Amino acid sequence: MKMSGLFGATLHTAPGSSESAGHRQMLRAGMVRQLAQGIFSYLPLGWRSVRKIERILREEMAAVGGQELSMPVAQPAELWQASGRYDTVGAELARFADRRGRGMVLAMTHEEAVTELARTEVGSYRDLPRMVFQLQTKFRDDARPRAGLIRVREFVMKDAYSLDRDAAGLARQYANQYRAYFRVFGRCGVPALAVASEVGMMGGELAHEFMYPTPIGEDTLLLCDACGYRANRQVATFAKPTPPAEAPRPMRRVATPNAATVAELAAAAGVGPDRIAKAVFVQADLGATEEPVIGVVRGDMDLNEAKLAAALGAADLRPMTTDEITAIGAVAGYGSPVGLTGVRVVVDELVAATPNLLAGANLDGYHLRDVNVGRDFTPETVRDIVAARAGDGCPRCGAALRTTRGVEVGQIFKLGDRYSAALGATFTDADGVRRPVQMGCYGIGVGRLLGCAAEAHHDERGLTLPITIAPYQVHLCQLGDVAAAAAQTLYERLGAAGVEVLYDDRGQRAGSQFADADLIGAPLRATIGARSLERGEVELRDRATGGSWPVPLATAAGAIGAAVADRLAQANAVGPVDLPPELATG
Amino acid sequence: MKMSGLFGATLHTAPGSSESAGHRQMLRAGMVRQLAQGIFSYLPLGWRSVRKIERILREEMAAVGGQELSMPVAQPAELWQASGRYDTVGAELARFADRRGRGMVLAMTHEEAVTELARTEVGSYRDLPRMVFQLQTKFRDDARPRAGLIRVREFVMKDAYSLDRDAAGLARQYANQYRAYFRVFGRCGVPALAVASEVGMMGGELAHEFMYPTPIGEDTLLLCDACGYRANRQVATFAKPTPPAEAPRPMRRVATPNAATVAELAAAAGVGPDRIAKAVFVQADLGATEEPVIGVVRGDMDLNEAKLAAALGAADLRPMTTDEITAIGAVAGYGSPVGLTGVRVVVDELVAATPNLLAGANLDGYHLRDVNVGRDFTPETVRDIVAARAGDGCPRCGAALRTTRGVEVGQIFKLGDRYSAALGATFTDADGVRRPVQMGCYGIGVGRLLGCAAEAHHDERGLTLPITIAPYQVHLCQLGDVAAAAAQTLYERLGAAGVEVLYDDRGQRAGSQFADADLIGAPLRATIGARSLERGEVELRDRATGGSWPVPLATAAGAIGAAVADRLAQANAVGPVDLPPELATG
Incomplete structure (x- = not known):
């Protein structure tokens, strides 16, 4: 491509504001443009990178038996009502009425559609296993689009779906995708780590997220360097301390005026925070209804909202208002489940095991001492609902966990029969019995992957994307008309x-050409000017390292081609991927 | 691909009903499945054909300098309000509100978005000309989805956009696309012809449609075999007869009871149908308002609604109700513009030139004789608004026109500054003056093209798609376990x-294998069984002709590869494309 004809301008400064340095360089390089909040156009340079990522995805999906198909974006609401997600998924799901007034949705993912295909195409066990995938536009009306391509509303997703006879088949395909994902991220130059995650709106049994660790990430990960335990904070567990062994004492009321924080309360009452039962009042969004819930955790720990929501089967939680707290008979600042009825109570397992706790008296200025769960109030559920923190003990080996922030670049789910049972996708097994197809789903957002690659590969001068996904492999600069013929021939x-x-044939000055070359960031730059011509050479320069070296002009095409092939082979080489213990199969 | 692992079932009979025989065979072959009215999923076989069409489109767009990019489907309503199309396009444009209540549309075409990019990326005449294109999902909420893939609501479109300094540049790029389209249709095996068409909702100056002639088409085309004139009936003109030379006579009222048709009226009044002024009462949809309009054509001709709508700048027309006719002071069955005020009147040019016409008296049971346009009523507009018919004289050479039905498989538009002026996409020309970018747009629906190819290439046994776009080039049948090793080796x-x-390794009987091979329709079938093994041969069979011949097993891969390459080269060879007179440039 000659730059004189390229559509898309390089910019001195990025338009608008972006929290992400990688995205700023993509804007400056003329890769993408924002059309609306969280909605982007890809210019030809950016689209070349997207197409290369798509090719890598297609290759890696094919390598695990994936067959490409395509399912529609606009889908009838009935299909989502049949799976139950029309009601359980919130505003993220865009809904509209067609010209006849029929409800439609813009599919944010394609479990319903692929299950419908499984229903019609899979008749017997001979039609299984199968792995299908597509690269298709998705619209998710995210409440907080941010960081350029990393969190958008419209994007192309590679979504794959596995169809199996049984759990063992699903486990095999799930493991295949797990390994394929590391190959994809490796080839795209995005260092990723896999963590256990929650299933969320997908439902199902088990999920892993693939995380690119970066300070701009919105997720917090808990990692154990000793044994390799890795989990999203939403589901991370840890080795909880052993509760003290004490006989229950009689409950009694104590005055605790002006104790607004746990620390103040602990000081005022003369107990440690680990002996305080902290009540958190929330309203749980259960789709059709909203219900008041009290979560109780120890004063030395934090409630994990994702765990509490999962315990309740809630789509979302929000804090109660003071009026709502009053309405259930509690007192804000002095609340606890003691003496309340008609409200769901979920207690952390450590609270349930700790005797003689300090809890709110539901009376302004008073708490209760020596409260004991089971004796003084009865929770609906006892479960782990606290957040793991840096320094907590690894749940597997006990070593101290550390935290890092990350962006999710892919997620895989064991769905089991979550959709096939609801939508009637069954098959006749070898024993003549009809069984629901066992399903898994596996997603990678293409644009987000590019966004993470740009975040991982840029410097102050521009992009340094790996050769596998850079828009062009070589940037050819022609310094002056004297070099025109030689540059054209080499091109x-x-x-x-x-x-x-990408051949800069625009006749601009060297500094301007080099700045654009650094900005767009082809891995190799080849420069021909009067001086190099005199020496019969082309100057090559490595974008990432800044190192440069001459090659003879006469054999430059061959030398450059060999260098490109060599770098491509290196960048595409990904070592073997180890499965985590929870995925190890026989 | 081994059929034992293929996702998608072949069917004995097509599900549901389809007016299109080609579509029935695609359903039977496991190429596509309907998810909702006008909304389809592509199974792996069908998607392979789509991807091949997409590759052909990419190659032909690149050959005329096209650079691929991607613009979003979900777009802010403001952008469409700025171009004016938010109001002028009807229910075909899907609208929804995002989670913040902002108006959004699902782009049915991307003139607005590309003009927005032109605004930011094109600064000076040095940034022009450009040609960009995308392959992107479109949603058009068609009122009458039909014929399988031919008329759907969601589809992938190749839409290209040219950006130029001036009309001459636009003419060059328009001609390039015109030629590229014939190459695309030729390579996909769809015989197409180009006709002049109306610009419709796109606006602009000039448009051509590329039509696949077929009885299932909804468009009527007027063709002149003598000189090559070709036009959609919506815009087709013809050599109108010379009106009689007569002096105007005084207008007078005559009783015409029980004359319901033009023929009855002509007989009753003793005049020829060519001397009757037929009034057609319609309501014109002008976006924000609806207005009553009377179109007047001669009794021996038919009103062309598309021409009348174009004359009015109306998005759509509908017949007036009897009440609406009464409301403007006319009488149904005896109506004319004579004596009416406050209603727009458009008169065909031949009516205006014909003296002494018979017209309605706006009085039950009466007509007026010797009505003369200009004297007895004054039309707002005089223009050609009648429909050309088979047998009418060619407007260029006078030979008799013939008609055929067709499906539009592509359309190209000279937009000029229709969008660039509205959205501010200007550039600084060489003389320092800012001018609007001259634009063209060029669309091909990928699925519709596949639908037309299937319509053109099928028989009662299944599909016979050309080798360029068939899902697989060779169908390999293995008859019995005895042939398994040889078939696997050849595969x-x-x-x-x-x-x-596509290797049928499922161990089914020969008849069943051959039926599936004919249904899916790979151009070549290779069969290995006990008898051919004994002879050391593979039987090849041509799907389209039914002819078969043996090749030695030992060298079969080379022979088949050569046959495939030869057929591919032939199918991809498209002869030179002649430009029609209206596109011939210097």
């Missing part, structure tokens, strides 16, 4: 050799 | 040679 020879070259 | 050798093979 043609490289093209004939299959090397992707 | 691997063909794969290594880059031949796309």
Whole structure:
């Protein structure tokens, strides 16, 4: 491609504001433009990177038996009502009425559609296993689009779906995708780590997220360097301390005026925070209804809202208002489940095991001492609902956990029969019995992956994307008209050799050409000017390291082609992927 | 691909009803499945054909300098309000509110979005000309989805956009696309012809449609075999007869009871149908308002609604109700513009030139004789608004026109500054003056093209798609376990040679295998069974002709590979494309 004809301008400064440095460089390089909040157009340079990522995805899906198909974006609401998600998924799901007034949705994911295909295409066990995938536009009306391509509303997703006879088949395909994902991220130059995650709106049995660790990430990960335990904070567990062994004492009321915080309360009452039962009042969104819930955790720990929501089967939680707290008979600041009825109570397992706790008296200025769960109030559920923190003990080996922030670049789910049972996708097994197809789903957002790659590969001058996904492999600079003929010849020879070259034929000054070359960031820059011509050489320069070296002009096409092929092979080489213990199969 | 692992079932009979025989065979072959009215999923076989069409489109767009990019489907309503189309386009444009209540649309085409990019990326004449294109999902809420993939609501479109400095540049790029379209249709095996068409909701100056002639088409085309004139009936003109030379006579009222048709009226009044002024009462949809309009054509001709709508700038027309006719002071069955005020009147040019016409008296049971346009009523507009018919004279050479029905498989538009002026996409020309970018747009629906190819290439046994777009090039049948090793070896050798093979390894009987092979319709079938093994041969069979011939097993991979390459080269060879007179440039 000659830059004189390229559509898309490089910019001195990025338009608008972006929290992400990688995204700013993509804007400056003329890769993408924002059309509306969280909605982007890809210019030709950016689209080349997307297409390369798509090719990598297609190759890795094919390598695990994936067959590409395509399912529609606009879908009838009935299909989502049949799965139950029309009601359980919130405003993220865009809904509209068609010209006849029929309810439609913009599919944010395709479990319903693929299950419908499984229903019609899979008749017997001979039609299983199968792995299908697509690269298709998704619309998710995210409440907080941010960080350029990393959190958007419209995007292309690679979504794959496995169809199996049984749990063992699903486990095999799930493990195949797990490994394929590391190959994808490795080839795209995005360092990713897999963590256990919650199933969320997908439902199902088990899920892993693939995380690119970066300070701009919104997720917090708990990692154990000793044994390799890795989990999203939403589901991370830890080795909880052993509760003290004490005989229950009689409950009694104590005055605790002006104790607004746990620390103040502990000081005022003369107990440690680990002996305080902290009540958190929330309203749980259960789709059709909203219900008041009290979560109780120890004063030395934090409630994990995701765990509490999962315990309740709630789509979302929000804090109660003071009026709502009053309405259930509690007192804000002095609340506890003691003496309340008609409200769901979920207690952390450590609270249930700790005797003689300090809890709110539901009376302004008073708490209760020596409260004991089971004796003084009866929770609906006892479960782990606290958040793991850096320094907590690893649940597997006990070593101290550390935290990092990350962006989710992919997620895989064991769905089991969550959708096949609801939508009637069954098959006749070898024993003649009809069984629901066992399903898994596996997603990677293409644009987000590019966004993470740009975040991982840029410097102050521009992008340094890996050669596997950079828009062009070689940036050819021609310094002055004297070099025009030689540059044109080299451009043609490289093209004939299959090397992707962006040729700056615009006659601009060297500094301007080099700045654009650094900004767009082809891994290799080749420069021909009067001085190099005199020496019969082309100057090559490595974008990432800044190192440069001459090659003879006469054989430059071959040398550059070999360098490109060598770098491609290296960048595409991904070592073997180890499965975590929970996925190890026989 | 081994059929034992293929996702998607072949069917004995097509599900549901389809007016299109080609679509029935695609359903039977397991290419597509309907998810909702006008909304389809593509199974892996069908998706392979789509991807091949997409590759052809990419190659032909690149050959005329097209750069691929991608613009979003979900777009803010403001952008469509700025172009004016938010109001002028009807229910076909799907609208929804995002989670913040902001108006959004599902883009049915991308003129607004590309103009927005032109606004930011094109600064000076040095940034022009450009040609950009995308392959992107579109949603058009068609009122009458039909004929399988031919008329759907969601589809992938190749939409290209040209950006130029001036009309001459636009004319060059328009001609390039015109030629590229014939190459695309030729390579996909769809015989197409180009006709002049109306610009419709796109606006702009000039448009051509590419039509696949078929009885299932909804469009009527007027063709001149003598000089090559070709036009959609919506815009087709013809050589109108010379009106009689007569002096105007005084207008007078005559009783015409029980004359319901033009023929009855002509007989009753003793005049020829060519001397009757037929008034057609319609309501014109002008976006914000609806207005009553009377169109007047001669009794021996038919009103062309598309021409009348174009003359009015109306999005749509509907017949007036009797009450609406009464409301403007006219009388149904005896109506004319004579004596009416406050209603727009559009008169065909031949009516205006014909003296002494018979017209309605706006009085039950009466007409007026010797009505003369200009004297007895004054039309707002005089223009050609009648429909050309088979047998009418060609407007260029006078020979008799013939008609055929067709499906539009592509359309190209000269937009000029229709969008660039409205959205501010200007550039600084060489003389320092800012001018609007001259634009063109060029669309091909990918699924519709596949639908037309299937319509053109099928028989009662299944599909006979050309080798360029058939899902697989070779269908390999293995008759009995005795042939398993030889078939597997040939399968691997063909794969290594880059031949796309669908290998029926399911162990079914020959008849069943051959039926599936005919249904899916790979251009070549290769069969290995006990008898052919004894002879050391593979039987090849041509799907389209039914002819068969043996090749030696030992060299079969090479022979089949050569046959495939030869057929591909032939199918991809498209002769030179002649431009029609209206596009001939210097």
